[in-house]
Amino acid sequence: MLAFIVRRLFVSIWVFLAASVVIFFLAVNVRDPLSEARQLPGPAQETAVAEITERMRLDDPVFLRYFRWLADAVTGDLGVNRQGQDVNAMLEGAFTATLQLVTGATALAIVVGITIGVISALRQYTALDQTVTFVAFICFSLPVFWIGTLLKQFLALDFNDWLAEPTISPLFIGGISLITGMACASLILGDRRTRLIAFALSAAAMACLLAVLSATEWFADPGLGPVVVALTALGGALGFATLVSGLEWQRPLQAALMAAGAGVIAMFALDPVLDDPSLITLGGLAVLTAAVCFGIGWAWGGELYREAAIPAAIFTGLFTGAVIFTDRMLMNFDNYSESVGGRPVSTVGAETPNYEGTFWESGLDSIGHLALPTLALVLLSLASYTRYTRASMLEVMNQDFVRTARAKGLTERAVITRHVLRNGFIPITTLVAYDIGAILGGAVVTEQVFGWSAMGRLLFTGIEQGDPMPIMAFFLVTGGAVVVFNMLADIAYAFVDPRIRLS
Template sequence: MLVFIARRLFVSIWVFLASTVVVFLLATRIRDPLSEARQLPDGAREAAMAEITERMHLGDPAIVRYFRWLGDVLTGDLGVNRQGQDVNAMLENAFTATIQLITGATVLAIVIGIAVGVLSALRQYTALDHAVTFVTFICFSLPLFWVGTLLKQFLALDFNDWLAEPTISPTFVGGISLIFGLVCGSVVVGDRRSRLIAFGSTTAGMAVLLTLLSATEWFTDPGLGPIVIALTAVGAALGFTTLVSGLEWKPPLQAAMATAGIGVVASLSLGPVLKDPELLTIVLLALLTVVIAAAIGWFLGGDLYRRSAIPAAVLTGVFTGAVIFTDRMLQSFADYSDSVGGRPISTIGAETPNYSGTFWESGLDSAGHLALPTLALVLISLASYTRYTRASMLEVMNQDYVRTGRAKGLSERAVVTRHVLRNGLIPITTLVAYDIGTIVGGAVVTEEVFGWSAMGKLLFTGIDEGDPMPIMAFFLVAGGAIVVFNMIADIVYAFLDPRIRLS
């Protein structure tokens, strides 16, 4: 493994260096950096041109300028742009904004896309499969700028107006309830009677829930409360245990339930700590949750079930912690909404200018600005992950070793999670690595639509000004990310498929 990594790293470095030469030479010829200075009056023209020429070393050949840039980069200095601004500071701000923009969208797209793809493959040619195929192809075909415009209109402007008087109409209640009922009825495994029962109960339950939320005006001052947290934690324990080991083994279920119970107690006892915490406090609580959940799985799992009990407990603990975090943030929604004039969902920018509030209110401010661009990126990216996962799963499910596993008496859950899903994820690894590597370069269209100043703007600023320094700073991050994540994908292959040899 170490030899493979060293060899790939050596080759990648030389490929990356060759790419920097090509990009730098192209960047120096993309536009005349003196074009604006030439339009100045006679008295200021010569001085401005001389200043830019000296700052950008325009009197030297392009290859000399490249080696000067390369020497500075090796010392950590990316130089200055045409106006004399520090490119290191520009890159830091742009990269921070890009990471903030793409992290949530990428994780959500991967998780939801793979989950829906697996479900679609397991329900091949059913109503659910056809519905997923229809929706994913629509999302894949939509232009991102048009999706962004629709989201700004209906999920920002109209939603903010609706929050002033949050009453849900009976038509909307019926439509949403029907959609949830159809989805649940399609997912349930069983005969027609079982699916009809699932459809009817889900539709009725969702209708009652939405009606109660509307009548109590929950959306003006939202929150989950201890009862919802407890029910969610128990549901997470059952769900994760079913996914990891199945409910026929008691120790993993006991570990997950114990973790859920401790999480519910913690939500009631940590009130003073979570009133206005620091980010470091949240991180330490998250790490403590993982440690405690792993310890519970270790002791309750015993020697026989420890491998299943630990992940079931850890997943339950992390999910319960996320629910508690969401509850605390929702409790601050009313105060935050009042502080921004009743417009919590923003349509432009990364933050409210000069805004200061508690930890939870600042989190809501970031979430309000991230909501629309994140949803736009998820909708567009979801189709690729869903279709690739479905196709890969269907191919693996027809292999001989899968039929052998079923013939040996393995449960369907074991066949799907241990054999089909693990081998089906190999092609997805390539797609994930490529997407992460390329999207680090900036979601250019999304940044433009939602007014984010990030990596895409850094690139276009360099192009518009004919300045190679911002362009090369962009390429260092974007190109480096592609090289690194492709190497990570090759390493992950060996863990997913033992037949692959890195030698």
Template sequence: MLVFIARRLFVSIWVFLASTVVIFFLATNIRDPLAQARQLPDAARESAIAEITERLHLGDPLLVRYFRWLGDALTGDLGNNITGQSVNTLLEEAFTATLQLVLGAMVLAIVVGITIGVIAALRQYSALDQGTTFIAFICFSLPLFWTATLLKDFLAIDFNDWLAEPEISWTFTLGMALIAGLIGGALVVGDRRTRLTVFGGTLLLTAVLLRVLSATEWFADPGLGFVIVALTAVAGAAGFTSLVSGLEWKPPLQAALVAAGLGIVAYFALGEVLEDPTLVTIALLALLTAGICFGVGWYLGGDLYRRSAIPAAIFTGLFAGALIFVDRMLSSFEGYSESVAGRPISTIGAETPNYEGTFWEGGLDSFGHLALPTLALVLLSLAQYTRYTRASMLEVMNQDYVRTARAKGLGERAVITRHVLRNGLIPITTLGAYDVGVVLGGAVVTETVFGWRAMGTLLLTGIDTGDPMPIMAFFLVTGGAIVVFNMLADIIYAFLDPRIRLS
């Protein structure tokens, strides 16, 4: 493997260097950097032209300018832009904003898209499969600028207005209950009577829940509370155990339930610690949770069930911690909403200017600015991950080794998770590796609609002013990410499919 990595790295470096030559040539010839200076009055024109010429070394041959840039870039200095600002500083700010904007959207699209694709493949040609296919194609065909504008109108302006008097109408209640009932009926496996029963139960439960939330004005001062956190943590323990090993194995279920119980205890025990924590405190608590749950799974799983008990306990513990995190953040919603004049969902920018609040209020501020652009990006990316996963799963399910696994007596869960899904993720790995470089380049349309100054803005500014320095900084990040993550994808292939050998 080390030889493979060294060989790929050697080739990638030369490909990347060759790419920088091409990009530098294009960046320096895309537009005249002196165009704006030539439009200045006579008194200032000559000095402005001389200053820009000296700053960008326009008097030197193109090859000399490239090697000067390359030598500075190898030392970590990306130079100054046409106005004299440090490109390193501009890149750091733009890259941080881009990570905030696209990282969550990419993770959500991958996780949710793969999940929906797996379910659709397992229920091929069912109502659920056809419904997800229809929705996926709609999302894939939506113009991003149009989707972003609609989200700003309905999920920001109208929703913020509605929060002033959060009363749910009967029309909305019946509509959401009907949608929830249809989804529940499509998910369940069984005859028509079973589906109708689930449809009716889900419809009634959703309608009652929405009416209770409306009567109590929960949206004005939301929060989960101890009862909801405890019940959801226990349900999560059953769900994670079912996915990992099945509920018929008692040790993994016991380990997951103990992890859920520890989370319920932590709800009260960590009251003072979570009053106004820092991000480092939250990260340390997450690591501590994973370590404790690892020990619980190790002890209760024993030699026979340890392999299943450990992940069941860790997933449940982290899930319970996430519930506590969400409850604390929602409890601060009323105070945050009042501090931003009742407009918690923002339509522009990455943060509220000069806003100071607690850790939880700061988190709500970040969420309010990220919600709409993240949703816009997820709607478009979700479709491709769903379709790729479904197609890959269906192809793998027809392979001979899958039929052999079933013939040997392996349970359906083991066949799907250990054979079908594992090998079906290979095309998704390729798609994800490519997407990383693309999203790090910035969602230019999304940034423009929602007023974010990130990687896309850095690139457009360089193109508009004819400044090659920001363009090259943009390419260093995106091109480098594509090279690195494609090499990582090749390595991951060997872990997903034992038939692949990197040697």
């Protein structure tokens, strides 16, 4: 393994250096950096041309400029741009904004896309599979600027207006209930009568829920409350226990239920701490939650069931913590909405200028600005992950070793989780690694639509001004990320599939 990592690192460095040479020569010749200075009148033209020439060292040969940039970049100095601004400071601000913009979108697209792809493969050629395929192709073909415009209109302007009187129309309740019923019926395996029962129950439950939320104007002052948090934690415990070991094993299920109960008790015990915490405090609580749940799974699982009880307890504990986090965030929604004039969903920028609030209110401000661009990026990436996952799963499910696993008497859950998923994730690993590396370069069109100043804007500005320094700073992050994450993908192959030998 170590020899492989060293060998891949050596090759990656040379690939990165070769790419940097190409990008630098393209950046130098993309546009004349003196074009604007030459339009100035008289002596001002000569002064501006001389300053820019000296600052950008335009009199030096291109190779000399490249090696000077490379030597400075190795020491961490990315130079100055055409106006004399520090490129390091520009890159720091742009990269921070890009992380805020794309981190949540990438994580959501990966988790939701892979989940939908797995379900679609398991329900091949059903109505659910056909619907997922149709929606995926639509999302894949939509231009991002058009998606952004629609989201601004319907999920920002109209939604903010609706929050003034948050009542749901009967037509909308009926439509959402119908869609929910159809989705639940398509997920159920059974005869027509079973599916009709599932359709009727889920549609009626959704209709009642929306009617109650509308009558109580819940959306104006939302919150989950202890009862909903406890029931959600219970559902999470059942779900994770089923996924990890199945409900036939009692020890993992009991460990998950204990983790959920401990989380609900901690919600009341830590009420003063959660009133206005810091990010470090929440991070420490997350680590403490994982440690406590690990102890629960270790102690309660025993020698026979410890391997399944530990992940079931940890997943349940972290999920319960996330539900409590959501509840606290929703409890502060009313105060935040009033402080921003009843317009919680923003259409421009990364934050409300000069806004100061509690941790939860500041978090709502960030979420309100991230909601639309994140959703736009998720809709675009979702289709790729869904289709790749479905195709990979179907290919693996037809292999001989899967049929052998079923013939040995393994449960369908064990066949899917232990054999199909592990082998089906190999091509997805490549897609995820490339996507994470590339998306760090920012989303130029999305940033333009939603008024974000991030990595895409840094690249666009460098090209527009014919300035190679911002362009090379952009390449340093994105090119390095692509190289590093592709190397990590190669290493991950050995852990995903033992048949792969790195030698």
